[in-house]
Amino acid sequence: MQFRVGPLVLIVVGVLFLLSNFGLLHLRELFHQMGTWWPVILIAIGVAGLIGGKKR
Template sequence: MHFRVGPIVLILVGILFLLNNLGLFHLRDLFHQMGTWWPVILIVIGAAGLIGGKR
């Protein structure tokens, strides 16, 4: 199955901003967590690149 990551990321970012505007989710909480866990995010992206690879 072939899918594109770009459109999915745009949809997720749009949902986050919508929830923030509606007051259901606060982006500062997300940024605080990302500030703490950003090395894990890089590790996961790198591992996914190694596992997935280009064919």
């Protein structure tokens, strides 16, 4: 099974905007947290790319 980061990121972003539209999530607070934790997000995407990379 291949792990694809791109579609997963799009799904997560879509869910976040949907929750914001329903008033269940405040995006300003989320962006503040992402501003603090963005290196961890990059590391996670890199690790997912290594694990899900094509094997020959």
